Amino acid sequence: xxxxxxxxxxxxxxxxxxxxxxxxLLYSRGLQQIDEATADTGWGFKLLILPGLLCFWPLFLMxxxxxxxxxx
Amino acid sequence: MKKENPFYIGWQNEMAPSQRKFLKRRIIxxxxxxxxxxxxxxMAQRPFNGFSFDFGNVKTFTGIYHSTPVPVxxxxxxxxRPGATEFLLLVGYGKFGAEGIMEGIxxxxxxxxxxxxxxxxxxxxGDGKTLIELTEQENSLAKVFTAPAVQNPQKMARTExxxxxxxxxxxxxxxxxxxxxxxxxxxxxxxxISGGIPPVFRVQKENAPAEYFVLLGPDGExxxxxxxxxxxxxxxxxxxxxxENGWNIIYTNPQAISLLEE
Amino acid sequence: xxVNYTTVLWNTQKKWYDLLLWGGILLLLFSFxxxxxxxxxxxxxxxxxxxxxxxxxFTLLHFILLIGxxxxxxxxxxxxxxxxxxLGVSMFLLALVHGVFSIIQFHALGDTFPLVSIFTSNQNxxxxxxxxxxxxxxxxxxxxxxxxxxxxxxxxxxxxxxxxKNLHMGVYFAYALIIVHVATGALQYESHPAYWALLVLGFxxxxxxxxxxxxxxxxxxAAQNVLEQAGFYEVGPVADLxxxxxxxxxxxxxxxxxxxxxxxxxxxxxxxKHQMGPxxxxxxxxxxxxxxxxxxxxxxxxxxxxxxxNEKLTTYEVKVLEGIIWVNPHPKAAGTYIAPAKING
Numbered sequence: 001x002x003x004x005x006x007x008x009x010x011x012x013x014x015x016x017x018x019x020x021x022x023x024x025l026l027y028s029r030g031l032q033q034i035d036e037a038t039a040d041t042g043w044g045f046k047l048l049i050l051p052g053l054l055c056f057w058p059l060f061l062m063x064x065x066x067x068x069x070x071x072x
Numbered sequence: 073m074k075k076e077n078p079f080y081i082g083w084q085n086e087m088a089p090s091q092r093k094f095l096k097r098r099i100i101x102x103x104x105x106x107x108x109x110x111x112x113x114x115m116a117q118r119p120f121n122g123f124s125f126d127f128g129n130v131k132t133f134t135g136i137y138h139s140t141p142v143p144v145x146x147x148x149x150x151x152x153r154p155g156a157t158e159f160l161l162l163v164g165y166g167k168f169g170a171e172g173i174m175e176g177i178x179x180x181x182x183x184x185x186x187x188x189x190x191x192x193x194x195x196x197x198g199d200g201k202t203l204i205e206l207t208e209q210e211n212s213l214a215k216v217f218t219a220p221a222v223q224n225p226q227k228m229a230r231t232e233x234x235x236x237x238x239x240x241x242x243x244x245x246x247x248x249x250x251x252x253x254x255x256x257x258x259x260x261x262x263x264x265i266s267g268g269i270p271p272v273f274r275v276q277k278e279n280a281p282a283e284y285f286v287l288l289g290p291d292g293e294x295x296x297x298x299x300x301x302x303x304x305x306x307x308x309x310x311x312x313x314x315x316e317n318g319w320n321i322i323y324t325n326p327q328a329i330s331l332l333e334e
Numbered sequence: 335x336x337v338n339y340t341t342v343l344w345n346t347q348k349k350w351y352d353l354l355l356w357g358g359i360l361l362l363l364f365s366f367x368x369x370x371x372x373x374x375x376x377x378x379x380x381x382x383x384x385x386x387x388x389x390x391x392f393t394l395l396h397f398i399l400l401i402g403x404x405x406x407x408x409x410x411x412x413x414x415x416x417x418x419x420x421l422g423v424s425m426f427l428l429a430l431v432h433g434v435f436s437i438i439q440f441h442a443l444g445d446t447f448p449l450v451s452i453f454t455s456n457q458n459x460x461x462x463x464x465x466x467x468x469x470x471x472x473x474x475x476x477x478x479x480x481x482x483x484x485x486x487x488x489x490x491x492x493x494x495x496x497x498x499k500n501l502h503m504g505v506y507f508a509y510a511l512i513i514v515h516v517a518t519g520a521l522q523y524e525s526h527p528a529y530w531a532l533l534v535l536g537f538x539x540x541x542x543x544x545x546x547x548x549x550x551x552x553x554x555x556a557a558q559n560v561l562e563q564a565g566f567y568e569v570g571p572v573a574d575l576x577x578x579x580x581x582x583x584x585x586x587x588x589x590x591x592x593x594x595x596x597x598x599x600x601x602x603x604x605x606x607k608h609q610m611g612p613x614x615x616x617x618x619x620x621x622x623x624x625x626x627x628x629x630x631x632x633x634x635x636x637x638x639x640x641x642x643x644n645e646k647l648t649t650y651e652v653k654v655l656e657g658i659i660w661v662n663p664h665p666k667a668a669g670t671y672i673a674p675a676k677i678n679g
Contacts, residue, residue: 001457005450035492037339044341051483056493079617080412081629087347087413094410099354106358106393107365109532113389114369116526120376166443249439250378255522259455259468263444266455301457305464 019054022061026053030064123198123247130207132214133160134190136222141292142270143170144317145191145204159318161203161270163196163243167260169268176210186221190214198246201284205243230312233322236332237275239287239303241265245272258304265296265303273309273322285313285322298326306332339488351417355424362390380439384432391428392516392536395509398422399540403547409615412626419485422505426475426482433475436468467519474511477504487608495610513537566653566660572599572677573657580623582614585663590650592659593618593634598674600634601652601661607645636671 027046031038038045053060078088135147143162162170178184192212193204206212241264244252251257253274265271273285287309289295308331311324342348366386370377398421404411441448441455452472458464481502483489490498513533521529567585575581575594582604583590589604591614602623604614611627618624622631622640632639637647646669651662654675666672 002446002450002454005453006447009447009449035488037491038488041339042341045339045486045488048341048486049488051479052486052489055480055483059492078410079619079624079626080409080416081619081624091410091413095413102397103358103361106362109393110362110366110389111369112528112532114366114373116524116528117374118524118526120374120378120381122376167445168443250376250381251523255464255467256519257440259451259466260440262455263441263446263451267445 016054019057022057023050023053026060026064030060030067033067034060034063118251120250121198123245123250124196125205125247126195126197128194130192130194132190132192133195133204134215135160135188137174137184137187137189137191138224138317139171139174139185140224141288141316141321142286142319143174144319145189146317157318158202161201161242161319162191162193163203163205163269164267165205165207165209167243167264167267167269169270170206171268173206173209173212177213180210181213181216183221184213184216186223188217188219188222190217196243196247199282199284201242201246203242203246205248225317227316228314230314230323232311233313234308234310235273235275235285235322236306236308237273238306239265239271239273239299241269241303242272242284243269245274254304261303262300266300268294268296270294271296271299271303283320285320287311288321288323290323290325292323295324295326299329302329302331308332339486347413348417348420351413352420355421359390359394359424359428362393363387366390380435384435384439387428387432387435388520391425391432392512394421394425394428395505395512396536396540398425399505399509400543403543406547407543407550409626415627422478423482423485426478429475429478433471436471440468463518463522465514465518467515467522470511470515470518474508474515477508477511481505481508490609495607499610509540565664566651566662569659569661571657572654572659575599575659578618580614580616580618582612583661585661588650588663588665590614590661590663591616591623592652592661593623594677595621595634597677598634599652599654599659599677600672600674601650602632602634602637603647603649603665603668605647606630607639607647613647635674636669638669 026034078091080087080091133145133147135145138144138146138159144159145162147158147160148156162174164170164173174184190213191204191206192208192214194207196203196205238253239261240253241261243264244257244260249257249260252261271287273287275283275285277283287295287299289298290312307329309322309324310328311322314321314323363386366389367382370382370385398418401411401414401418401421405415437448437452441451444451446454452468453466456464456466456468459466481504484493484498484501493501516533521533569581569583569592572594575592578593578595580591580593583592590601591604591612592599592601595618602613604612606613606625606627608625608628608630611625611630613623613625613632616624616626618634619631621633623634624631630639630645631643632645632647635649637649639645648665648668649670649672650665651672652675653660654677659675
């Protein structure tokens with residue numbers, strides 16, 4: 001049982017690290033493309049949405065790709 | 073619309089006076105109920121014991137080191153009765169036993185069995201029992217005395233017993249945590265015993281002081297792993313009772329431990 | 335409201351709300367601590383923190399769960415709902431302190447990684463009284479974390495109102511987990527009947543209020559009699575509707591709000607674009623339909639939020655014939671202008 005739990009926790013860690021990378025990508029350029037209302041938001045707001053970004057990053061990554069595909 | 077309730081718009085600065093009055097009448101009693109709830113919970117709570125853990129206060133203990141059946145320091149004149157010998161059970165830092173630390177020290181200093189030494193550690197004391205946490209781990213040895221090693225005293229006779237009680241970890245129980253028994257402490261007790269702290273079986277008879285027994289296998293081997301899932305549950309244990317180095321022992325086969333049906 | 339996001343949209347009401355919220359939390363925490371020190375001076379600081387935050391979080395959760403039904407039963411409670419998300423996030427923070435302290439206290443500094451130890455220390459998953467209660471607490475905390483992490487309007491928009499609402503209904507699952515966590519944890523040690531009594535009372539209050547509110551809502555909906563003619567359904571006499579007020583209806587699966595104002599009648603979708611509040615229970619203020627939950631506004635003739643906002647509700651054709659309001663439940667695209675029905679002629 002310990003092995004199973006350890007593996008699951010490791011997978012979770014990997015997921016969250018990927019989420020952190022996507023969050024950085026979004027902060028540097030992508031967030032406004034997905035939601036215009038995030039323009040001119042400060043670091044307080046960005047920090048506030050970070051935990052959620054770590055959880056739901058696949059959704060945003062998909063949208064970012066769709067947006068890039070659209071603009072090409 | 074039936075009754076004309078005031079229409080609340082949160083982003084306006086004021087709420088209607090009638091609305092404010094309505095809410096005040098319901099919120100103020102809540103502020104009175106909250107401390108009463110706290111009082112009720114505290115009054116109905118099971119009391120804590122007066123056992124102690126001298127956290128942050130590392131001091132020295134001098135005595136004769138015995139590694140079996142469990143690591144103890146035989147100390148003269150300390151504790152509640154000056155002049156009497158007391159056997160202080162050694163435990164490690166965190167949720168670990170002392171064996172690893174003592175073995176590490178012995179690799180550098182040579183065998184310490186039966187020798188008079190001074191150890192640095194933190195005192196844990198409760199219900200007539202004293203333990204030393206080797207807080208500084210392998211830096212816990214302060215001095216080794218040159219007097220020759222002392223032989224382990226003769227073993228006492230063993231009697232077969234069947235007792236009911238609870239398996240605890242002595243480090244938490246005798247002062248480090250409160251409460252350190254029962255369901256809510258179970259995980260911690262399992263961690264401590266899994267980490268090598270000797271499991272102690274508490275037998276509590278009505279109108280009599282509790283008795284504490286270190287649990288070991290039939291040949292004195294550690295049975296920490298085998299008894300883990302019985303920790304912190306009401307159990308019945310059958311085994312051979314004796315006393316060595318100041319601590320009561322029950323030598324038992326882990327299969328002879330059974331759950332007590334409520 | 336689709337103007338650029340801020341971290342928190344502070345206003346006077348929210349400041350009062352948070353002041354009272356944290357005043358209450360601190361009152362409970364400090365009175366609990368003081369009573370412990372007076373009556374149980376042998377308590378350790380870790381046990382005090384673990385218990386105080388548990389009590390505060392669990393008590394707060396009950397208040398949070400009662401707000402919904404209370405507002406359905408009496409709209410004067412709506413100010414409590416306005417800033418409910420701050421209650422939720424505060425509750426999560428208290429639960430987080432409780433969880434982290436407990437994990438460190440009972441699982442750290444041992445031979446197993448603490449997050450693994452939570453699941454593997456006690457493995458009596460087949461027992462009830464010996465059930466590993468800490469596992470339940472862990473999953474409840476996870477749900478509360480997901481809710482706190484998505485409490486900002488940004489998430490409402492980007493997850494979509496339906497998905498967001500479904501996620502936040504998880505609070506009921508978290509509540510169930512916590513009840514069993516308490517029952518198989520603390521209440522296996524604390525034997526005084528007062529503890530069980532409080533647990534049962536809390537649950538009875540939450541469940542009872544929900545059932546009462548649901549029963550009242552059903553009664554309201556059942557009181558609607560609708561007759562159909564050429565695609566239009568009869569709503570009722572226009573005189574029954576108060577000026578600048580709305581009436582919610584459910585026709586053919588459509589949730590519709592009908593409003594009377596300035597000698598006219600219009601119909602828009604009853605579900606607010608913000609957090610799915612009941613528009614029909616709102617009022618018209620300065621020419622705008624105003625949602626009773628958070629004050630979001632829409633123009634009655636086209637369901638659009640006034641500029642610079644850009645939420646849009648679906649709209650419905652409406653007629654007034656001989657003093658009776660009729661609505662066509664087939665929705666027009668969100669934001670479609672529909673000429674309001676004139677009450678006289």
